[in-house]
Amino acid sequence: MMAAWAQxxxxxxxxxxxxxxxxxxxxxxxxxxxxxxxxLLCPRSPDLTDGDRG
Structure with missing residues (x-):
């Protein structure tokens, strides 16, 4: 019984x-x-720019 309960x-x-x-x-x-x-809404957001863009 104990084994079934544990299972x-x-x-x-x-x-x-x-x-x-x-x-x-x-x-x-x-x-x-x-x-x-x-x-899409904030393309110039500072945390999303990687240097290549704007």
């Missing part, structure tokens, strides 16, 4: 870790989208 617990932890990984990936993708939008 369920580890399954739950594993599932939760997957969810957290998905959330982190989504947040990362969102931040990339926002950076791209900023780049």
């Amino acid at each position: 369920q617990l580890s399954d739950l932890i594993h599932r939760r870790q997957k969810l957290v990984d998905i959330q982190v990936t989504e947040k990362h993708q969102l931040s990339l989208v926002f950076k791209a939008l900023k780049c």
Whole structure:
């Protein structure tokens, strides 16, 4: 009985870790989208210039 309970617990932890990984990936993708939008809206933003541009 104890082994089954431990297995369920580890399954739950594993599932939760997957969810957290998905959330982190989504947040990362969102931040990339926002950076791209900023780049389009403010092409002369100082943190985006690499010397070649303007």
